[in-house]
Amino acid sequence: MGLTAIEKHLARASGMASVAPGDIVHPDPDLVIVHDGYIAAAHRELGGLGIDRVFDPDRVVFVTDHDVIHATPLAAERARQNRLVAENWGISRFYDVGQGGQGHVFPMEEGLVRPGMFLLCYDMHCTNFGAVGALALRTGSEIITVLAQGTIWVQVPHTIKIELTGKLAPRVMARDLGFRLAADFVSGRYGPYDYRAIEVHGPALRHLPVAERIALCNTLTEIGLCATYFAPDEQTAKWHRDRGLAPGDAIAADPDAGYESELTIDLSAIEPQAVLPGGEQTIPLRSAELGRAVDHAYLGSCGSGTFDDLVVAADILRGRTVAAGTRFLVTPGSNATIARMEREGLGNVFRAAGAILLPAGCGPCAGGTMGPLGSGETSICTAAVNNFGRMGAKDADIFLASPATVAASAVAGVISDPRPFFAERSAT
Template structure:
């Protein structure tokens, strides 16, 4: 009886929100269809399919059925307590729920070890067979793609906001936050169909410029108002320029835009996507692309050849070209990894800069591969030795220092340059530490120099030898 009442309560909450937003949705639909039905964006197609609807338009409230639900280690035990308190002792479908341990993989405190123990008990009680504990997967926004658990065409509901990564392979993932408990109980949650922005990529990035640089620049331009509204918008990438971007770079780009409020990012699967899955011996999935006459809220073009390395200043307040940063500022801490820059390709870029060089005295360089698959490949291809000989410190696969400084934290007054997802004060330790965000190439170059440095100089030196 108590379980039934709890489900009724959760359903009523969803219905209330549906009523609240549905009037606006009807008005938007009427306006959009006055000139005839438009085609659908890829985002709209994903949500229509997941909601068993013929079509959806921005503003619609839908209850999509996810192919997969992902919950991270920091919220598993909390979700169990919340649902148990409502008398709910099972999840909607254990086979479509995945637990990942990635934020705290070394259990640096007794509290962390106890939370991990509780997570294991919850997985057992709920019958979660896809539980990737310490040492079994890696970063939860990376390894599911590498293992083929996330494939093109899938729709996911996830606890953590950086699930936008999955758009790199043509899947759509939306973050629920604490409302993941509703999804675990009912198998869905109300979702408002977002407006979609089309970004046309042209040109080719120069050596030393990476997708993180593009993401930093786009995010800064959105926040400045240059490209109009962006909060709770989805972004689809199109154009001839995207074909030069391998999946690893697409992951970085999808990840970088998340922090400003972009709800989803998306690359339609292409040959780069197919190659990425083939190289891993995995099958692809369903290809979902926008209709030629899809209606976008706005469209903008980016010339990749005009980009240069970027850096995000401490506190995340401003993105500026690297040349305008205080080049030569000493760094105590360099960190490569996180959900946006922990793929094998990212580490190859850094290894190419480190090969034959050493990390500067007084600088510690921490490297967190995104997955155990990447760690194995690093060792197989000899790149692990490149990092170790250079004096870098290889950490277990996962979030690394970005997860609140649970390992490799910053001390008072220190300076870090890293590929972390965010750089708010206190994110990785002391609140008066300064954290600069940059690309894998810039971070590696700065670790070698012991100061914030332009990677293009190191690449030029390498090509000259």
């Protein structure tokens, strides 16, 4: 039996000809990424064990993205500690404040993360990198083992194959698909999903650009899948061509790869979704509280901060204004995206509409260190999660939705279906 793409990645990184689900391997990462929230802690933990260096400073990347404006003196002190750690360990690739941007996004835009690469990363949303054919696994606090020894034990996961057919309707986005799939996995509809890797195949990929793939990888992460993977194809090549980047090494599944299960999804049947506050329930947007006033709308961060996402929102905002009583915060995923927004006039569209442009990074989703919610407020946003208290007050309600739904709701001031906004535009 052949190998899935996930198994091929792990076999290559482990120096083995083949691996099978359940095997314990010790893969050698091409890159290790640690985010600002754990840099000083990792240094402290390793220092406590007497370990005063990392395995290879040139393969370690530090990113400041969770707290880029140091909203408190404590945050500023932690950032200072991070800089000292980078200097102490000799980490030259430290994307600090005002540099790269959101650490699950800009590495793909700058070619730091390329097809064929294997990564071990502190933060769970490193799964984004599957969008360009890289495999990244989350370690959490076990990153200290990777930093010291250059590897860690990994169990080879089972792989599930998802075949995508059809085409998403206008203003229905990959995030809607991801919300629906995640909820259906959790309901048990597709069998076991804990620590499974997903490989996405099918004719619909022709119409699914990398930006949308990032959103899908991102949205499926929180339920406990370990990876979502797209083998490089023409859309991936376009992503790299547009940015003047080399294409990297394509790793794809063998034709006779062994999948734990296979399912087919018709994209044309997907409609806009809403994840209700608390994150336990996902329902079609039409069944949600359409018309409920929103105090806070927020677009961007790791799952929806690409240029393409911002174009979707700008198309809705152009010539319109954010509703009185609603604040609309926009967090581009990277400095490169901010630069392109300004070059192509999107910055002015957002500003003219009354949106607030935040620096590239995680934005309010990182614990509400900026743009938080007050008591009793309602938000609709593209955050990664919406458990109570995620972005400030514990009694605030956070709805998750697609960039189109968030932008439409910001304009209307109430939770809104984005499709009429598109129809209005088409009619003019």
